[in-house]
Amino acid sequence: MSEIIKEFLKRFKIAKKSSKSMFITGILLFLFILFLYFFNYLYGYDPLEITNELFSPPDLIHIMGTDQLGRDIFSRMCYGIRSSLTIAFIATFISLIIGSPIGAISGYFSGKIDRVFSIIFDALCAFPGIILAILISVMIGPGLITTSIAISVEYIPQYFRIVRGLTLSLKERPFIEALKALGSRPKNIIFNHILIYAIPSIIALMMLNMGSAILAVSGLGFLGLGLPPPIPEWGTDLGRGRDFITIGVWWTSTFPGLMIVMSIVAFTLIGEGLKEILGNKIIGIKD
Amino acid sequence: MIKDKILIVKELKKLYPFTRGLFWSKPLYVKAVDGISFEINKGEIFGLIGESGCGKTTVGKLILRIIDKTEGEVLFKKQDIFRMKKDELRELRQKIQMIFQNPYEVLEPRLTTFKILSEPLEFHFPTLSDREKMERVKEVLFSVDIKPPESFLLKHSFELSGGQLQRIAIARSLILNPEFLVADEPVSMLDTSIRAGILKLLLKLKKENDMTYLFISHDLAISKFICDRLAVMYLGKVVEEGPSGKVLNEPLHPYTKALRMALPLLDPGRKYYLNVPKYIRGEIPNAINIPQGCRFHPRCPYSETICSREEPKLIEFGQNRKVSCHLPL
């Protein structure tokens, strides 16, 4: 494991400046977002507190203004960080946990298993992700775990594909043959000697999926399928806030939008930067 | 004295199917191994020699059962390895081991020498204590002349030379105390000046651990040096078999003779290569379109009508020798 970290640091050093700055900018943006959350958690208003100051425009007291129930928007935005990131993370994690091992098993054993899973996951890809998420969300209802599951389905094939590809390219290598000759069980070969090389690519994919998942959460929230109110969630707030633009209240929809964009950009930068830094070769194996 | 036959291979075949064109055309096969039979006596070094593509490496992998057969039997100590169940197979893996051709790729670069060597112990003897594992690892490193063993335990493969890597790979195949070793071109990727060391090590280890070897190679001179008996393969079949000295110096099969002719000696100005093309034509055909009759006949300087019609069988010819030819030399 430490070899892979060392190899990553080596690749980081020799990476293009643009890739490095992409990656670092993304990390900084992410840290900023975290900072916002904790800052607000410690010093901010209660996002659920209903006040009399309805539709108060952004000023020094409420930097992002208040919404239709007089709740401080800035505080709701910062709490939204928790909802969005948590769901996005759980969704990504679920798809990783399901997609990767199946990809490895499918790639390693080939034959019928491989054909069955490949067809299933190829079919899944045919659905536009957000439609899938909407359908499943409608079926299993709103809530933290259920929304995460709904979103995760879209990404499972991506992990399947990436890990299957890596497995196919590694399984004929001499060191794997040697392990077979020594009597190693397939489980050991797959998990300790193949999957471990997938970790860098999986992490990069995870970051990109996080960005996409945040968009999906917001989308579901926007359509009213997300977390039940009054839990602060960007998409939900944006959806409600939309109604008030006609009366000149722009801050109820703009700030949620900004938060969504910022967080997606953060993860996309991290993910793309990582992808470029890692390059195309498998880390830890000389080609 | 009847020698104990530790390995018997009977009509072993490995065909790789592939379809060309539309799916209703006849399936074609790459006939990597097309009916091989031989027997290895306990304690001997048996060579399997041939050029690339003749199937010798595939035979090695079949004997280890890391690929599946299409037809035939491989009997290790009278038991058919392809009929073995999981736990019998596990036990088999302790007894038959392999040394691979490419020492640079056979050890994972991210693992330390200790991890690489102790892993097989963990597969088969999970109850061993750390101290016992360490002892055995050091013991086996010492036996392959990696001295002092301690200084190599934490090294990675990219820190070591080819010769050292191959020794560690050999150590790994010895750590379970096998009885039978398949060595697949163990020195062909190493510098010439260090080959002798590895070959002599293999001889020493065989004596010390009472093992039997199957030595796969394309190098005739090395095969003569190390093997007691050998079999020459061409396009998936054995064409000649016998004691190594006799087979190489008094060949019965025209192909063996061609291989012998194509061996350069350190003899300046001899120009060995001038004679070879006069004797044998063309190149090895691919293993899909194998010639009718004797598979060597299109290139053979002595071929007659019968050679293009009937495939010769491997028959006994003289003392301990076998040849597969209608007109042996």
Add this chain to the structure above:
Amino acid sequence: MGKIILDIKNLKTYYFIPGGIVKAVDGISFKIKEGEALGIIGESGSGKSTVGWSIIGLLSHPGKIVEGEIFIEDQNILKLDSEEMREIRGKKISMITQSSMNSLNPLMKIDYQIMETILVNENISKSVAIKRTENILENVGLEPSSFKKYPHELSGGMKQRAIIAMALVCRPKLIIADEPTTALDVIVKAQILKLLDDLMDGLESSSIIFISHDLSTIVEICDNIIIMYGGKMMEFATTSKIIKNPLHPYTKGLLKSYPHIEKEEISLESIPGSPPNMVNLPKGCVFSPRCIYSKNICFKEPAKMTDVGDNHLVVCHLIQEREVLYDKR
């Protein structure tokens, strides 16, 4: 006869890598006459391929020629810019490598590729180019049916012949062949060597540098041999002197590591140790850590070149001090 085609003086080519400087070639000098075949023999890390790449000017990053002069027919090619060098490549100097067959354009028929080579380098009409292409393809032993084939339709041997045709079609003065037969089977190897030998006779004044790790392949085709180790020259002499009267300990060790199939009892020896660490070369003679004759001075300073007579050059302290090396056989 006797005209000097290539004159290399004190060539130094280093690779500047993050871990340090690899002195791949560290002061090599030699001359080649018209029509001569010179063999450069070396194992891993000897720098032999780098010499070839330096001459043809296709050194890959991070390699750089840091010192020395390379004269092709009295023209110092190191002083040429990339355009001028490109002019010379293919016309005056050409190269064949081990993996050349993989660098054939898979989308072009081979006769077209050859023709393209001619037309790029010479100012002749298309019809003349076609004639010459057919001529050379025939000369390298390809049948007319192969002319219009794509590379993937040809076997390894045929592809290598096509590559040789490409390298020779513009009748270069100097051909650099870097392991041209290593990837081929022994019988095809012999066929290709015969081809090269014939072509050398036919091309009257072309000289060839044979770079290889395998002494046995080179011995029967080359007139002179340079033995390289760790980036430096160890010995230079005619092939016959190298084989019959080797003076440098490395050369002697190397000769002992080739098994002689004709002798009844084959003796095979290794050279102890491992190839040098090219980033951290030993002080003194590069070979000293592995040399069985080494003395104190060998570890302290590198030896100078000594001419022991008749242009037999050796770089060794013991030879320098006129000590006789007794063979420990």
